[in-house]
Amino acid sequence: MFGWNVPAPDEAMLVSGGKNSGETPFRVVTGHGAFVLPFFRKVRFLTLSMVEAEVEERCVTGQGITLNVRAVIAFKVGNDAESIVNAGQRFLSDQGQMSVLTGRIFAGHLRSIIGSMTVEEIVTQRQRLATEVLDGSKEEMAKIGLAVDALQIQSIDDGDLGYITAMSAPHTAAIQRQAQIAHSQARQAAAEAEQDSQRKQAEYGRQTAIVQAQYKAEVDRAQAAANQAGPLAQAQAQREVLAARTELAQREAELRQQQLVAEVVKPAEAEAERVRLLARAEAERMRIQAEAAASHNRVALDRMLIDQLPQIVHEAAAGLQGANVNILNGADGISELAASLVGQGLTIFESLRKNISDPTAKGGSATESEPATPAGNGTRQIGSGLPS
Template sequence: MPGALLSILPILIAVVAVLALAFVLFKASWRVAEPNEALIISGRNVGDGAAITTGADESMRFRIITGQGTLVIPGIETVRRLDLNLIETNLTIKCRTRQAIDVNIEGSVIFKIGDTYGEIANAARRFLGKDPAYMLNQVHSIFAGHLRAIVGNMTMEELLSDRDKLRDEVRAASSTEMANLGLKIDSMQLLEIEDPSGYIGLIRTPHVAAAEAVARMAKAQQDQTATEKEQAAAIAMAEARTAATKRQAELQAEAETALKKAAQAGPLADAIAKQQVVEAETRTAELRADLTAKQLETDVRKPADAEAYAAKVTAEGKRDADIAASEAAARQVQLSAAAEAERVKVSAAANAESVKLAAEAEAARTKLQAEANANATRATGEAEAAATQAKGLASAKAVQAAGEAEAAAMSARADALAKGQDGLIAQQVATNMPAIVEAAVKPFANIKDLTVLNGGEGLGQVVVGAIMKARDLIPQIMSMTSDIAASSKSKEKS
């Protein structure tokens, strides 16, 4: 047994040594990333898939380990730690406002390396292995540039009244560049704005003066209120003293009055006794007067009242009788008037009914008469129309016959004219000669007195002139007759 153990002892020792060596090698190769740091492992090609998995771009051939452990090949891979803690830096930056006023702005920025693999990779490539002051200088430069640019577009009044706007604009403008560096801003505060030129003091002066004026006014108002209260208290004290003095005087007067009343008690008692005697005598006189009045009332007034009452009753009875008689007469007149009105109403109704019936009968008669007259008128009209039509036909036939006869006469006359025109004309002249002579002498008919000169010769001249005038008319008459004959002839032809 001991020989067997001795034979396997070297094997056991070798196994233990191998295990110990493996443990030491594992311990030396295992790296653990703390919660506030990141392990940057480089030196071995991790491949494209690993680069994508770790969140780095294709040019970053290293591993990033956060919050866990990993195996590292000693001698092949290098492990470096990147601190992820917060970093604070103070800013003291000289700026110039839009009004060309120099100001010194003091602030504080708290930042850190970002938590994503991309941010850690960017920060590792820029700051790993460098002095922390380098990172602070970079951050200070970024904030100084943006702060100067933003303050240059603002006035001093805007800086003083809206610091939050300045802070937010600076932080928003710096975020992109900080992200490119792999940094993330956690907090930014503007602590102080210094004014070397004293502009802030000038701005502050009117406000301070206004505040001081308000304070003085408030103090003056408080003093006035206090004075008013003191005066009111003094007045109250004076009133209290006056009231006390007045009350003391009243009490003194009451005491003196009581003493005087006590001194006058004896004379007052005598006077009261005498007054009572006078009152008793006065009462006796009043009783005597009342007795006399009652006797007069019994002897004189009551009989007079009885007579007046009797006269009043008599007058009231007569008045009531007259009223009753008047009412009876009025009632009788009312009844008579009502009966007369009823009679008149009945009579009027009967008359109205009779008038209505008579009117209806007259209307019926008038209607029948009108219908009869209308029928007669219509028959008469029809007869007259027929007669008128017959007369018209007869007249038309007569006119037609007359026209035909006239046409025949004109035709005969035209024939006669055609055959013996001269003879007919002479006949017409001879037939119408009296009329011609009458027309010739007609101008002399209206002459009342005619004076003829030259005697018989003058009268002969007048007669001869008239005859000559008639002779002058004959050609005209013949011409007219010829025209009539020609016209008749043309009508006959047509």
């Protein structure tokens, strides 16, 4: 807008050409805009940014030794209205003069301060030098509206005099001695470390050899045990196989014996028992009939003889008791044996009947008959048991 002016953030706007109610010769505007009547007022801008000035000065110390000192000063126009007015009145038309004037002011104070100090103090107490220079120049800088932000002493040297070098020689020698001592100590420590490492390696090698020997001994023992365990295990296995085979043979023999008992012995015993029971029953019946035959006629006698036939057979079978009889064909063999006994009984019966019918036919007795001998190894007499 025409007549409206705004200063930059790092600038101060100076308005002149009118009456000012304050004590300043012109109006100072910072941070905001202002309306300025054209043609009747004049607007100028003063920088408030930081400015740098370099100082390189030859200074003489209190010992008369010339030193070349180089320093850098950082400064700016103060933020208050008074500093802006003082700086504007001095530098507004040529603001580059602020760096030149500041360098001169600090050069003078730098020569003054260094002249009251020794080289040792200057070299070892640079911060003290910078502080004294700042304090000495603060009042003058404030009068011209400038404020110093920082002062940095960059370098100090004595040219070719060698004073600073000589001054540092004792320290350098001490540092070198310390360095040599440290180096020697480091070499000694390194040698000790090397010896210790060698000892540890030797000990490690010895321990390794012991462990390897122990391991080899364990392996050898285990291998020997394994070598012995093979034949022992094989022999044990063979013994177990033989024992198993023996047990199997015993079980097969027992099974065969049980089979023989079931197939041969038990049937024979059952048949013999059956024959004995029948014989006893028939003997009892024949005894009763024999008693009846004594009082009956011939028909009764023949009948009694006929009834006595089972007893005769029984007696013939009794002759086999205790005999060593081998039956090879099972139940058929037993049937054949029983048929033979019955046949012998019939023969004996026929003989008895004839003798009873004709007692004098063969010179025999009516009360006795010749004993019959059944087949087999054992002998047994069979009587008729009949009355004469």
